[in-house]
Amino acid sequence: MALPEYFQFQDRTKVIYGQGTLSSVGEEAKLAGGAKALIVTDKIISKLGYAETVANSLRDAGIEVVMTYDDVPQDSSATMIQTLYEDVKKLGGADICVAIGGGSVLDTTKMVNLLLSEGGDLLDDHQGAYLQEKPLNPMVAIPTTAGTGSEVTFAAVIKDTEQHQKISFISPFFAPNTAILDPDVTLSMPPGITAGTGMDALTHAIEALHSATSEPVSDALALGAIRMINEFLPVAVKDGKNVEARGQMLIASTIAGIAFTNSMVGVVHAIAHSIGGIAGVPHGLANSLMLPWCMEFNLEYCTDKYAQSAYAMGVIPTGDPAADAETGIAKVRELISKTGLPTRLRDVGVTEEQFEDIAMTTMGDGSLFTNPRTVEDHIEIIELLKKAF
Amino acid sequence: MPIFNDTEHFYSVLVPFFNMLKDDPGIGPKIFSSGLVVQFIYSDPQAIITIDCPNKVIIQGEIDLKPTVSMSMSAKTAHKFWLGKLSIVIALTKREVIAKGPLPALMKLLPLIKDSYGMYAEYLKKIGMEDKITNWD
Ligand SMILES: [Fe+2]
Numbered sequence: 269m270a271l272p273e274y275f276q277f278q279d280r281t282k283v284i285y286g287q288g289t290l291s292s293v294g295e296e297a298k299l300a301g302g303a304k305a306l307i308v309t310d311k312i313i314s315k316l317g318y319a320e321t322v323a324n325s326l327r328d329a330g331i332e333v334v335m336t337y338d339d340v341p342q343d344s345s346a347t348m349i350q351t352l353y354e355d356v357k358k359l360g361g362a363d364i365c366v367a368i369g370g371g372s373v374l375d376t377t378k379m380v381n382l383l384l385s386e387g388g389d390l391l392d393d394h395q396g397a398y399l400q401e402k403p404l405n406p407m408v409a410i411p412t413t414a415g416t417g418s419e420v421t422f423a424a425v426i427k428d429t430e431q432h433q434k435i436s437f438i439s440p441f442f443a444p445n446t447a448i449l450d451p452d453v454t455l456s457m458p459p460g461i462t463a464g465t466g467m468d469a470l471t472h473a474i475e476a477l478h479s480a481t482s483e484p485v486s487d488a489l490a491l492g493a494i495r496m497i498n499e500f501l502p503v504a505v506k507d508g509k510n511v512e513a514r515g516q517m518l519i520a521s522t523i524a525g526i527a528f529t530n531s532m533v534g535v536v537h538a539i540a541h542s543i544g545g546i547a548g549v550p551h552g553l554a555n556s557l558m559l560p561w562c563m564e565f566n567l568e569y570c571t572d573k574y575a576q577s578a579y580a581m582g583v584i585p586t587g588d589p590a591a592d593a594e595t596g597i598a599k600v601r602e603l604i605s606k607t608g609l610p611t612r613l614r615d616v617g618v619t620e621e622q623f624e625d626i627a628m629t630t631m632g633d634g635s636l637f638t639n640p641r642t643v644e645d646h647i648e649i650i651e652l653l654k655k656a657f
Numbered sequence: 658m659p660i661f662n663d664t665e666h667f668y669s670v671l672v673p674f675f676n677m678l679k680d681d682p683g684i685g686p687k688i689f690s691s692g693l694v695v696q697f698i699y700s701d702p703q704a705i706i707t708i709d710c711p712n713k714v715i716i717q718g719e720i721d722l723k724p725t726v727s728m729s730m731s732a733k734t735a736h737k738f739w740l741g742k743l744s745i746v747i748a749l750t751k752r753e754v755i756a757k758g759p760l761p762a763l764m765k766l767l768p769l770i771k772d773s774y775g776m777y778a779e780y781l782k783k784i785g786m787e788d789k790i791t792n793w794d
Pocket residue numbers: 416468472537551555
């Protein structure tokens with residue numbers, strides 16, 4: 269495979285794995301450097317008692333807990349984040365943020381941490397790409413789903429409620445300082461969410477691999493993640509209490525996160541962001557619905573990459589990479605069917621009337637830039653939506 | 658030899674080019690229909706050019722209007738950008754181009770700008786700067 273003329277790769281996050289590592293959050297927060305903590309989570313995680321475990325661990329390490337915010341919705345808005353920041357500021361501020369939850373909780377926390385570190389208005393002062401010039405206050409992330417990779421990524425995606433659009437913020441300085449991967453906190457995740465978030469992770473790995481800005485380091489990570497997800501996602505969906513499968517999925521999701529935050533994603537994510545914003549389809553499910561169709565769309569432009577992905581999923585090389593790449597796409601479909609996720613847009617509430625809007629919004633998504641095949645116009649997106657309908 | 662001698666030289670090359678894009682029937686109306694105020698902030702030499710879509714004008718220098726999106730880059734990076742020789746994604750990660758403001762709006766504009774890459778090279782030929790099409794390092 270040809271080397272890119274230029275690339276850069278970075279990983280800013282210390283990753284810790286182990287059953288029971290949740291209670292080491294206090295020590296880790298202290299190492300990251302913080303005295304006044306904001307804990308961010310959602311109602312479900314709070315009810316399970318994990319936020320309390322985090323608070324106790326922080327206090328044991330001598331860190332003051334300024335506030336535990338447990339009301340993060342599926343998609344946070346800029347208004348909600350701005351309000352939370354103002355509320356914490358009234359309490360004297362926080363110099364470290366600890367997030368425990370899924371992608372939305374982690375992304376929300378990244379943006380609150382940005383405001384607590386730099387001040388200002390989220391939309392007016394911080395929208396853009398790679399704007400941030402220096403490190404923020406430390407942040408510790410504990411993912412409770414295995415998919416978004418947000419615990420290691422440079423990005424935060426929030427919802428613009430007025431525009432029905434997802435907005436992305438990106439800077440390496442948004443990556444948490446520490447990610448704690450404790451499989452125990454993922455054991456109670458229901459099969460549907462396990463499947464959806466797991467397919468998000470697979471999409472990250474495959475899109476990192478096919479990205480126009482892919483490079484050898486992220487390729488190696490992506491292929492490793494694909495292998496793990498192919499083997500362990502069906503197990504984690506079927507047997508949620510299987511710690512081995514949960515652990516493998518958590519790690520695979522983090523690996524895929526490091527890969528795609530460096531090499532970026534493509535048309536699958538561009539469409540998934542729009543479907544999420546317009547039809548409210550959860551992110552992982554939206555990716556899963558579009559992934560095989562988008563791979564077919566890209567096939568001729570990244571045949572070798574899809575062949576490698578196929579081999580990582582157990583396809584035996586036939587000597588014809590193009591044929592193997594196609595078998596690989598069939599393998600992806602097979603994996604989706606094993607997870608039991610819906611496979612048609614019509615089954616998740618997307619209507620044909622929304623196609624135009626979804627396609628136009630997709631054309632404004634930055635992920636399109638790194639797709640291996642240039643999307644010429646929104647008609648091509650509508651064609652893909654029709655296929656997935 | 659630098660590409661642009663000074664701010665004045667930069668404006669004398671780029672402002673007519675922006676106006677050329679503005680007057681192109683295939684590009685101008687599409688850009689204006691975005692309704693954005695897009696500001697390009699250049700360094701080495703320093704310059705500012707703003708496309709004010711609501712008022713359909715190209716403005717040289719400082720303005721009071723708050724842009725919707727701004728893109729900061731060196732004049733040399735701008736030159737490479739208009740020649741289509743710049744990977745925008747890599748330029749963003751290297752902070753060679755700093756984009757501020759709502760990105761979806763900007764993303765929709767960039768494909769239009771792509772159509773203009775060939776025009777810039779043609780334009781340079783016409784104004785006697787042909788040597789700068791390939792020789793910008
Ligand atoms: Fe994703």
